[in-house]
Amino acid sequence: KAGVTQTPRYLIKTRGQQVTLSCSPISGHRSVSWYQQTPGQGLQFLFEYFSETQRNKGNFPGRFSGRQFSNSRSEMNVSTLELGDSALYLCASSFTWNTEAFFGQGTRLTVV
Amino acid sequence: AQSVTQLDSQVPVFEEAPVELRCNYSSSVSVYLFWYVQYPNQGLQLLLKYLSGSTLVKGINGFEAEFNKSQTSFHLRKPSVHISDTAEYFCAVSEGSGNTGKLIFGQGTTLQVKP
Numbered sequence: 001k002a003g004v005t006q007t008p009r010y011l012i013k014t015r016g017q018q019v020t021l022s023c024s025p026i027s028g029h030r031s032v033s034w035y036q037q038t039p040g041q042g043l044q045f046l047f048e049y050f051s052e053t054q055r056n057k058g059n060f061p062g063r064f065s066g067r068q069f070s071n072s073r074s075e076m077n078v079s080t081l082e083l084g085d086s087a088l089y090l091c092a093s094s095f096t097w098n099t100e101a102f103f104g105q106g107t108r109l110t111v112v
Numbered sequence: 113a114q115s116v117t118q119l120d121s122q123v124p125v126f127e128e129a130p131v132e133l134r135c136n137y138s139s140s141v142s143v144y145l146f147w148y149v150q151y152p153n154q155g156l157q158l159l160l161k162y163l164s165g166s167t168l169v170k171g172i173n174g175f176e177a178e179f180n181k182s183q184t185s186f187h188l189r190k191p192s193v194h195i196s197d198t199a200e201y202f203c204a205v206s207e208g209s210g211n212t213g214k215l216i217f218g219q220g221t222t223l224q225v226k227p
Binding site: 031044097 | 148153154155156157158161202204206211212213214215216217218219220
């Protein structure tokens with residue numbers, strides 16, 4: 001059974017650009033969550049989706065957005081990138097929102 | 113609001129020695145508790161979880177944790193560590209109502225196992 005797949009693994013962007021990160025959950029999982037990991041702030045919750053609906057949102061500016069498709073795949077978008085957006089972005093999938101979450105390997109975004 | 117405090121940022125220990133990584137949480141509602149491990153350049157792997165029932169929870173790789181409601185703690189233990197256990201460990205909490213899968217993480221504890 002394939003795990004959670006995040007693409008790309010590494011990304012370098014320039015300040016002011018926008019970026020889209022992708023997450024393919026484990027087959028059969030309908031819930032996807034996103035987290036940002038930085039050395040200073042640690043792991044912080046971004047969004048939670050279930051069946052294409054956002055169920056929960058973390059305390060991030062509106063530049064951070066996400067969506068989930070009918071096949072449960074999810075994308076997150078960050079517009080007008082800032083240096084502080086450099087982080088490891090982790091996606092987690094679960095069967096439903098209150099069952100065990102399995103994490104992908106993450107996308108490391110570097111903003112220069 | 114919920115919060116998680118991992119009391120040690122780094123824990124150095126010699127191989128084959130026992131180890132305890134400490135975690136305290138704060139919540140006004142019932143919670144589910146988790147421990148995750150992260151190896152360099154990897155995502156998070158679930159070690160163990162407490163949802164309900166027995167307060168002693170056994171996980172993978174020989175780890176176990178004990179839920180102590182009165183002390184609001186969920187410390188992780190291993191009786192004998194290996195070099196391969198060197199990694200970052202995260203304690204996390206989610207609402208016990210099951211209305212959300214949102215995880216609140218502690219700041220992490222780096223376990224350094226020395227030969």
